[in-house]
Amino acid sequence: MDENTLQELKDTARRIRALTIDQIGYFGVGHIGGALSIVEALTILYYRHMNIDPQNPAKRDRDQFILSKGHAGPALYSVLADKGYFPQEWLHTLNVGGTRLPSHADMVRTPGIDMTAGSLGQGLSAGIGKALGHRIDGIDSKIYVIIGDGESNEGQVWEAAMSASHYKLNNLIAFTDYNKMQIDGYTQDIMDLDDLNAKWVGFGWNVLRVDGHSFPALNRAICKAKEEKCRPTMIIMDTIKGKGAYFAEGNLGNHNMPFDYDTAKEAIARLEKGAE
Amino acid sequence: MGKEKDMRATYNDTLIDLAASDERIVLMEADLMNASGTVTFKSTYPERFFDMGVAEANMAGVAAGLSSVGKIPFAASFAPFASRKTYDQFFISANYAHLNVKMVGTDPGITAQVNGGTHMSFEDGGLMRNIPGLVVFEPCDNVSLEKLIRKAAEYEGCTYMRLHRKGGNIIYKEDDEFELGKGVVLRDGSDVTLVATGLVMVAEALEAADELKKEGISAAVIDMHTVKPIDRELIVKYAQKTGAFVTCENHQVVNFLGSAVAEVLVEEHPALLKRVGVQDEFGEVGKLDYLKKRYGLTAANIADNARAILTQKKQ
CATH class of the missing domain: 3.40.50.970 (Thiamin diphosphate (ThDP)-binding fold, Pyr/PP domains)
Known part of the structure; x- marks a missing residue:
């Protein structure tokens, strides 16, 4: 990855992070932690890898993305608004009655959302369905799914893990946002995932482990996943929950936290200062 | 077939x-x-x-x-x-x-x-x-x-x-047509309406209607194959016509056919109702004939309920 591309991605990620903090701060409360930990992953997918067209969101042969940890919706809404799927002004309607941007990703309400999610554990199964459907139709596309580490407590994730490798879905590329925190505390204390790599390897997946905030590392992993011939890929991303927001980063209470708009503005100012 | x-x-x-x-x-x-x-x-x-x-x-x-x-x-x-x-x-x-x-x-x-x-x-x-x-x-x-x-x-x-996996039945003719959400009147009647759903209970309801006929009771039989959305119009029509219902389901009487019919009647045209089905119980092992009797999913029980409701109607 050349310097210019890297700088462009970093600038985009900063913009997405700012829009996400602004969006949630404007409403006053939201899932800031898990939204900010996936910004680099969303950025590299939507601005570098995915075959999509915001003017034609239903394009049949497009790559698709499922935010299985649907509560990180605001980060995805920032990307979709930035890409032009809907007006950026919508971001200030987050969670307001009648909005098209609900707290959890919703394909019925929001242009550009490929799958409804929010009841944890369900997105990977839906991704398998999409991958199987595209295989039947001979559509050469990738299905991307991000699941959470806390979400990986759900049994359905492992039912899905088993079936994706059984069906040899090399068109399925999943990510675990391994920020090491869940609502009640550190994952290690609440429900220890232990050797997460070994679990996915054991289920027959191509497993890659990366720094989830490093664009070169993410890029290498995704390129490698795209070349995989007969297995689904799990890219386990080591991330920091609340990354980039001074009041939230690494704070155990950041899963769904209140903060006012002035705090949001201060956080955005610091983000931009950090970029200088 | x-x-x-x-x-x-x-x-x-x-x-x-x-x-x-x-x-x-x-x-x-x-x-x-x-x-x-x-x-x-x-x-x-x-x-x-x-x-x-x-x-x-x-x-x-x-x-x-x-x-x-x-x-x-x-x-x-x-x-x-x-x-x-x-x-x-x-x-x-x-x-x-x-x-x-x-x-x-x-x-x-x-x-x-x-x-x-x-x-x-x-x-x-x-x-x-x-x-x-x-x-x-x-x-x-x-x-x-x-x-x-x-x-x-x-x-x-x-x-x-x-x-229903095993067994079958022939109630309809090959060229009969169906709509989801539209019940079918299998037999017209004027004293009581038997509303049934599914392989087990539509057959039992028809048999019950035959029994009742021998006693001079005119029982309508409706196959309510679609329980949701329920055919409100048909229920109201037969509420006006008979004023008395027995629902017949191979299910809890809670929240399936009996409940759906009761909701329509109460809201649109109050009528007498008895619900034949499982009365707030778990299942148990056995062959079909045993289980039918065990849970009262029989033509005899439907007919008993129809007689009881007609007695109520006369009062």
Whole structure:
């Protein structure tokens, strides 16, 4: 990855992070932690890898993305608004009655959302369905799914893990946002995932482990996943929950936290200062 | 098509036929392909058949994903597993997402027979009736099964079908036509209306009507194959005509056919009602004849309830 591309991605990620903090701060409360930990992953997918067209969101042969940890919706809404799927002004309607941007990703309400999610554990199964459907139709596309580490407590994730490798879905590329925190505390204390790599390897997946905030590392992993011939890929991303927001980063209470708009503005100012 | 043809064979044959003209049709099983009788679907369309193993929740989620890229998945398991084990996945990934998944619960109610209480769902229809907008139906014979599967495939939205696997019946003629949400008057009558659903209870209701006729009681029999949306117009019509109802279901009387009819009557045209069905109990093991008597799912019990309600009507 050349310097210019890297700088462009970093600038985009900063913009997405700012829009996400602004969006949630404007409403006053939201899932800031898990939204900010996936910004680099969303950025590299939507601005570098995915075959999509915001003017034609239903394009049949497009790559698709499922935010299985649907509560990180605001980060995805920032990307979709930035890409032009809907007006950026919508971001200030987050969670307001009648909005098209609900707290959890919703394909019925929001242009550009490929799958409804929010009841944890369900997105990977839906991704398998999409991958199987595209295989039947001979559509050469990738299905991307991000699941959470806390979400990986759900049994359905492992039912899905088993079936994706059984069906040899090399068109399925999943990510675990391994920020090491869940609502009640550190994952290690609440429900220890232990050797997460070994679990996915054991289920027959191509497993890659990366720094989830490093664009070169993410890029290498995704390129490698795209070349995989007969297995689904799990890219386990080591991330920091609340990354980039001074009041939230690494704070155990950041899963769904209140903060006012002035705090949001201060956080955005610091983000931009950090970029200088 | 003979009376002896298993309903599951009609399920399989109809889907093979549909799949020939509609490439969107796919079929899913959760390690019960042999039980559901879909082996020849698999051999005819191997690329459109997915056995998901003993993992019903994942099957429901994968079905939703298939639907989201334009497929029409029919996904089956035993009724308690197709409902209880998939409820959140079917609810959120399929229904809340406004997708197009056809869930099929086989061996509903007492037809689980010797699999016993763990496999005997008296609540699947009620659970499913709670899902907003879901179409819930239970065919009573091979003709209506075939026609209603075709209607379900045409319908854009999720459906839940209670499918009797073994045994069959012939109530209808080959050229009869059906609409989801429209009950069928199998027999007209003026004293009492028997509203029944499914293979077990429509047959029992017809037999009860014959019994009652011998006593000079004119009983109408309605096949309410679609429990949701319920045919309000038809219920009101027969409330005006007979003023007395007995509902007949191979299910808890709570939240399925009896409840649905009661809701319409109370809101639109109050009438007398008795509900024949399982009275807030779990299932247990046994053959069909034993279980029918055990839970009162018999023509004799329907007729008793009809007589009782007519006594009430005279008072």
